[in-house]
Amino acid sequence: MFIALGLTCAALIPPGGWAQQRFITVASTTSTEQSGLFKHILPMFQKKTGIEVRVVALGTGQALDMGRRGDADVVFVHDQAAEEKFVADGHGVKRLPVMYNDFVLIGPRNDPAKVKDGRDITGAFRKIRTAQAPFVSRSDKSGTHAAELRLWRLAGTDMPASKGPWYRETGSGMGPALNTASSLNAYILADRGTWLSFKNRGELAILVEGDNRLFNQYGVILVNPAKHKHVKKDSGQSFIDWIVSPEGQNAIAGYRINNERLFFPNAGRRSG
């Protein structure tokens, strides 16, 4: 019975999946996928070009690694230093800025470390450390993790070398880390997009935002076809061309949750 059932199922799956039409694989970050941005903009691209975009959402570190192994055609991430190294090492063709949003410091409403009402993110980090208030770190080599470590350095602390028991390294994506912070009533650095679409907030709220150092730039890179012959150069390039075009940029600008914009297009306006 099972064998018959299984064979029927196998027959229904064409080799390589449902690859009816052209598709590209984009390695991107959990923040873009989970914020719902892709669901909003990709159908527009597919309608125009007929190219299906398959998004594998990982941390920036893993996403770049996927590109390095040749498992993606395009990477779409947010860690400028790592992206530039990726291109310099010959794994990617060229890095183009696409859009930005910002990081926000999330924490419990009762704010035990008294960081609220400031714009100064490094000052807030110092207060958290002094108060030894619980802080959740992604610790997954994602773009957000890289940004968080950079901010700790700016605040004069070398993380994770000088961490204490209050500093919880979860090694998980933005959503799971927010879930952890929510149940621990801990502080956490998050990207605004994921925060806005996150539902299990509990007692958490945005405490610090608007500092220039919380700027979060996204870039897009075509994986180097010279290194990986199977990379779908043309389809991948059309995606990149589209997303930095006025049409793609408008699509990004048009994505809102509760009338709040999540990402701000800035292709061609800013170098990094």
Added chain:
Amino acid sequence: MLPLELRDLCFAINGNTIIDRISVQIEDGPRTIILGPNGAGKSVLMRLCHGLLKPTSGTVAWTGRRPNRRSGGQAMVFQRPVMLRRSALRNVMYGLKLAGVSRTECELRAHDVLDAVGLSHVAHHPARVLSGGEQQRLALARAWALGPEVLFLDEPTANLDPGAAREIESIIGAIHASGAKIIMTTHNLGQARRLGDEILFINQGRLTERSSADRFFREPASAEATAFLRGELP
């Protein structure tokens, strides 16, 4: 293939001797009953003869002409019949197929033999839902279908009620009448009297006595056999 010649046959397991230097020649013809108290080693002796167990020392040899595949050879019926999870007919055909009989002949022979043991009416019933007596008759049919020159039977009626046991006995008689040599173990004296032509009396792994059934029951030669017949051994 008969006669069957056992020479200094020994079998031990974990240092316990079960069969102890048995030498005997079993000829074609009479129904041979291996008789003895519980734990005497009857079943082990039968498995050694049938080839299911390897002797620790000594030999089991069939000294007659080699049997051909289509008929002849040996078969065995166990105390607990092992019924395969399929119909009665398919159980019989299973053995025939393994013996290399063609499919059409398999089916013909299987029907014939089921008829002979009185199971035609349940030929297409699943074997495992038959009664104990029917299952044992089916086991006999499966063995008989092979047309064995020698049929070993290990306590074939031990788990059956007297009525079912009688039916089995009459089938054994029919199988013998059809030309098969019967070698059977039992600890049931009545059955040994009814079915036996000659008796091999085994006690504690040794062959203590061999004689015709008449003589064995009239005047046993050994003290152990005398005690056994009086019901003093288990």
Added chain:
Amino acid sequence: MEELRQACLQALALIGRLDSQLFEIVVLSLQVSLTAVTVAAVIGLPIGAALAVECFRGRQAVIVLFNALMGLPPVVVGLLVYLLLSRAGPLGPLGILFTPTAMIIAQAILIIPIIGALSRQTMEDAWREYEEQLRSLGAKRLTAASTLLWDTRFSLVTVVLAGFGRAVAEVGAVIIVGGNIDGVTRVMTTAIALETSKGDLPLALGLGIILVSLVIALNAAASLIREAALRRYG
């Protein structure tokens, strides 16, 4: 408790409005896991049968290995398959990473040990009952193995279901090799993981309730068939 109530409502709402996306995810889950369990059964059951009847050096070691592999962490299998199928890996040219095929491979690897080890146990128990009879009928190892596979078929359904349960419920391996791509490789478990990370716990739990209900329904159906078959065939 409030969350659990919410989850139940979510699950009912999803089913109620015949959500087409949900339907797609459920169908893909079933396709992937049923195919994986078929592949695993075709490979695992013969291995189990062979281990049940064969005597060879190192058999015990192989059995221990299979039993241990039942606890194989899905993430490890996922990574292994990922590295094999990655463009930079040995099977990279096939280009099947992030496809349902890759997920089938990962799940099959994960459950072959389960099906192999559990079916070995089932058939070894049956072999204890069958061995003498089958050897007496002259069955070679290969025949014996296939006879056991057929005769224990009703118990093996349970074994295969155990494999299916593990396959359909696992997330660690398929999320790595499938990538949880919307509309391509998103199955029940990866969808649940995604909704959990988005903090939508009621929706995640609602999907979980649907998954569990499906598995229960499938098991109930198989169990009914098994009961009926056992009553029929004994």
